[in-house]
Amino acid sequence: MEKVRICLAGAGRAGMVHAKNVVHYIRSAVLVALVDTNQKVLEESGRELGIKNLYTDYREALTRDDLEAVIIVTPTFTHAEIACYAAKNKKHIMLEKPMAQSPGECDRINDATKNNAVKLQIGFMRRFDVAFTKAKEIIDSGELGRVMIIKSPGRGPGLPPPWAYDLSRSNGMLAEVNSHDFDSIRWLVGSDYEKVYAQAENFKCQGLRKEYPDFYDNAVVNVRLKNGTLGSIDGTCPAGYGYDARVEILCEKGLIQIGDLKEPGFSQVKADGTTVGSTFKSWRDRFKDAYLAEMEHFVTAILNDNEPCVTGADGKKAVEAVIAANKSIQTDMPVELA
Ligand SMILES: NC(=O)c1ccc[n+]([C@@H]2O[C@H](COP(=O)([O-])OP(=O)(O)OC[C@H]3O[C@@H](n4cnc5c(N)ncnc54)[C@H](O)[C@@H]3O)[C@@H](O)[C@H]2O)c1
CATH class of the missing domain: 3.40.50.720 (NAD(P)-binding Rossmann-like Domain)
Known part of the structure; x- marks a missing residue:
């Protein structure tokens, strides 16, 4: 072939x-x-x-x-x-x-x-992004010691397509937007989820609750991995200001930051010393390569x-974590993963 x-x-x-x-x-x-x-x-x-x-x-x-x-x-x-x-x-x-x-x-x-x-x-x-793969290399090298806390915001500029409003057909924003965060935390740290505790709110899209009573547009998920690492994922959609996929990884002997708010390669410095740059408009721009x-x-x-x-086993682990987080939102209780 x-x-x-x-x-x-x-x-x-x-x-x-x-x-x-x-x-x-x-x-x-x-x-x-x-x-x-x-x-x-x-x-x-x-x-x-x-x-x-x-x-x-x-x-x-x-x-x-x-x-x-x-x-x-x-x-x-x-x-x-x-x-x-x-x-x-x-x-x-x-x-x-x-x-x-x-x-x-x-x-x-x-x-x-x-x-x-x-x-x-x-x-x-994300597993093919230069900054994410560099962070993975550093973590795996042991140079910075073990990961203690990992924070992964995943925020999209606009609403997803309408089919994703219905949680029963999409598992909601945590699946549609934050699946990436669930996967990359597990991959970076090299451990499976032990427990999640999630809270959600609907700040910007009140109207959608009429047709989709479970709809939420903001969520924060505290996670604990089986190796003891603590972490959090937060999701917002629509964030409005752009696509935001920064990650902060606090290790025993240092800190790793993945990504930036602004597109690299351009910045403007004004006379008063303030700088201007443009945020990533979309996931298409941030993860183009x-x-x-x-x-x-x-x-x-x-x-x-x-x-x-990136295997089907990885795909299933992310689905399990999203479903556990949605259950936690509904019950207001921490949910343990098998
Ligand atoms: N990796 C990423 O960063 C990323 C970004 C966006 C979307 N996605 C994923 O991609 C998938 C599609 O999302 P999207 O935002 O492009 O959705 P979309 O609604 O923009 O596009 C989906 C397309 O599929 C078509 N379609 C629907 N049912 C079909 C069927 N049975 N057979 C053939 N075509 C059918 C629709 O007409 C539509 O054109 C979702 O799983 C979403 O989570 C991934």
Whole structure:
């Protein structure tokens, strides 16, 4: 196989990031087909990307025998169904986070990929970001001693798409936005969650509670990992001021800070000494290189027959932690993870 032939399922916000990376930057892959249930989105994205094989039903696309892989970027409540179908049709899978709606759905996906010997990579692109990987290296080297406290705000500039307002279909903001924080804390520290205690409020989107009574737009989750590390995740959506994915890691012998509020490479200093810069407008800007690196990793794993480094087991751990935090919000009690 010279080039991996890929289908994209879901040509929405994140889907187009992946599609453009494959079309414009990844030499060892080619985008062959697009699937989207929205005919208008399908035609527009097909035109923009120069793809002629367009489908509204993923089953028609995924039974094509000239495809090796699929990137699944549809709403979370469709992930398990599409991923299992893809696995049964022997397609390698790059699956966006959150992996699925429940640990049971994650098990179904993991079983289907294992039984059909196809690769599965979950879209935790922070693991491919230069600052995150540097922090991981420092922690693993032991240079700063053990991690004592890790703080991970994950704040998005605007509201997620409307399908994510409904907690029963999306697991809410903690899944849609903060899945990344749950994954990166666990990955950086190298330990699983022992306990979470979460509080949530709805400050900015009062109107949404009429239709979605569980909706929250702010949450703080205190976490304890099995190795004793303490941490917190906070989520806000819409934050308004930009996309904020800074992380602070307090170790026994020092401190690591990941990321910045402002885009690097530009700052203005005024006569009064104040500085001006612009914040990251979106996750697309903050993690631009990481999205490309994760897709390169996926394609290379297929070509070299390696296992991708972000697995279905990682995806399931993040889903479990999000569900525990939502349970904690509902019960106002700490929740232990198995
Ligand atoms: N890794 C990241 O940073 C990141 C960022 C944003 C979104 N995401 C994830 O990507 C996924 C999609 O989110 P989004 O914000 O792009 O959503 P979106 O609503 O913008 O796009 C989803 C697209 O999927 C299409 N669709 C819905 N059901 C479908 C089906 N059964 N088959 C084919 N197409 C279908 C919709 O018409 C829409 O165009 C979610 O799992 C989300 O959590 C990840």
